[in-house]
Amino acid sequence: MTAExxxxxxxxxxxxxxxNLKTDSEPAMKTETESKPVEExxxxxxxPISTDGVTVDKHVAAKVVKQLEYYFGDRNLPxxxxxxxxxxxxxxxxxxxxxxxxxxLASVCSDKPKIAKAVEDSGTKLIVLNEDKNKIRRNPEKxxxxxxxx
Numbered sequence: 141m142t143a144e145x146x147x148x149x150x151x152x153x154x155x156x157x158x159x160n161l162k163t164d165s166e167p168a169m170k171t172e173t174e175s176k177p178v179e180e181x182x183x184x185x186x187x188p189i190s191t192d193g194v195t196v197d198k199h200v201a202a203k204v205v206k207q208l209e210y211y212f213g214d215r216n217l218p219x220x221x222x223x224x225x226x227x228x229x230x231x232x233x234x235x236x237x238x239x240x241x242x243x244x245l246a247s248v249c250s251d252k253p254k255i256a257k258a259v260e261d262s263g264t265k266l267i268v269l270n271e272d273k274n275k276i277r278r279n280p281e282k283x284x285x286x287x288x289x290x
Contacts, residue, residue, distance in 0.1 A: 186235055186237070186272065186274040186275070187272075187274065188272035188273065188274060189236070189252050189253050189256050189272065189273040189274045190253065190273070191253055191256050191257040191260055191273060194253045194254060194256075194257040195257075196249075196254045196257050196258050196261075200248060200249055200254070200258070201254075201257070201258035201261065201262065202258075203248045203249075204245070204248055204249050204254070204255055204258040204259070205258055205259060205262040205264055205267075207242075207244055207245045207248060208239070208245065208255075208259065208264075208267050208276065209264060209266050209267060211223060211239070211242065211245075212266055212267050212276075212277075212278040213266065214284065214285055217278065217284060218284055218285075226238065227277065227278070230275070231277075232277035232278060232280065233270055233275040233276070233277045234275060234276055234277060235274060235275050236252045236255055236256065236274055236275065236276060237252070237274075239255070239276060240252070240255075252274070253273075256269055256273040256274070259276065260273070265279060265281075265282065266278060266279055266282055267279060
């Protein structure tokens, strides 16, 4: 039997019933990546992106790859509801258009060919581009670590 003070994610007041502070349908706080509903992401034909002749400043490219690796990384992805929903929609692929909804990435670079070129030239082992260079996903050879549920 647990004491009232040991109950996680609940708030009890003298005159009110217990209120759940965090539910699956309504998170207590929205993060940057939870800002867009899944319904807005449609499976539509995306135009291929050409990186021929595209040049990216090496500092910008490094920042782009670092930010994308963060989004798809072991620390963020298991906890990011939006990203987890997105990776289930198209075999893990997320359109670059969707990724540009992330303010941090867009503030570094909002040019899809430059983002594709940065990933293509980076040699990163964590994220990969699709053949048309218009979608990105976590490398299937790098599965997420098993998370421990509390």
